Amino acid sequence: MTQKVSVLVAGSWGTALASVLADNGKEVQLWSRNEEQVVEINEKHTNSRFLKEISLSPSIIATNSLQDAVQDADAIIMVVPSSGMREVASRMRPFLKKETLIIHATKGFETGTLKRMTEVLADELPEMDPKRFVVLSGPSHAEEVICKMPTTVVVAAEDLQAAEAAQDLLITQYFRVYTNPDVTGVEVGGALKNIIGLGAGLTDGLDFGDNAKAALVTRGLAEITRLGTAMGANPLTFAGLAGIGDLIATCTSRHSRNWRAGNKLAKGIPLDEVLQEMGMVVEGVKTTKAAYDLASRYEVTMPITNELHNVLFEGKSPQLAARDLMGRVRTHEMEELPMTR
Ligand SMILES: NC(=O)C1=CN([C@@H]2O[C@H](COP(=O)(O)OP(=O)(O)OC[C@H]3O[C@@H](n4cnc5c(N)ncnc54)[C@H](OP(=O)(O)O)[C@@H]3O)[C@@H](O)[C@H]2O)C=CC1
């Protein structure tokens, strides 16, 4: 029997994942709160606001009804921005079957609570087994996936069978899916790389050069690993797709929303104008605030996040932030290790 999979919501990444599922022979519903978008997807088979003139599979059915999208689904993929995860999870709860597989592909923390997305899902869906919540992450720009360009991602769940079920739903010739048991690591890596992506956009916008960007990625990975392990992640996860893999994509790609936002900031455009101009979610901004608070909660040193926080929210100039990063007290590359001579 054909599996029924619903994707919530029809942003760029949700639409690209719906397309992968359709290519994999699944019966796909794509939920949006926006009536015009539903009509466009069903009648023209495009989602022009997010994916320009790309043609979508006519087998993807868009709907405005959350109940219709959720009630018969064998699996649901949640791709709502982190700011909307709690609201959408709570609204879908009355229609959800206990056995439905829940996957999310969102990269961020909840502002205020600082919770990871599977923790938000566990709060709002208490009837579901949290060990079966799956997170999907890795280097995967919607603009390339929708064109069936070779892409690799990772799905993590505490329950291996749940991760394998997600792998099975999505793996295709062009979309290779690995499993990993480290839910915390995959969620933390996916969220924190966006901060470094913003920083890379700033660095490139200010013409700091290739050495600076390599330093940012490498030292960014060091602080992601530091916070992630303090939160319970396996450090090896950050050497994988949800860590260095996604950092490379975000810090080097012309598709990256976070890189582009950082690049605009480097031109002196104020943050609120940058976010308006982007017209798409830039998770790195809220994540910088959350990571700044998490670093303090877990007593972890995160110099790049700290400086980016000052640039975004305290009006510090990026040049001064870079100077302060370069002028930090000298230390060992592996800061956990003592200095030896
Ligand atoms: N784009 C990409 O390539 C990738 C994105 N991601 C992650 O996926 C998530 C979504 O990003 P992306 O698809 O790019 O975002 P987009 O900006 O492309 O789309 C966001 C969509 O979410 C909708 N939305 C926002 N809040 C709510 C809500 N409370 N209820 C219902 N719908 C809502 C918006 O609807 P409306 O228009 O009505 O506001 C819009 O359709 C992010 O966490 C991102 O980091 C992960 C990997 C790749």
Ligand SMILES: O=C(CO)COP(=O)(O)O
């Ligand atoms: O997470 C993403 C790609 O893996 C999307 O975020 P960016 O567009 O900022 O790179």
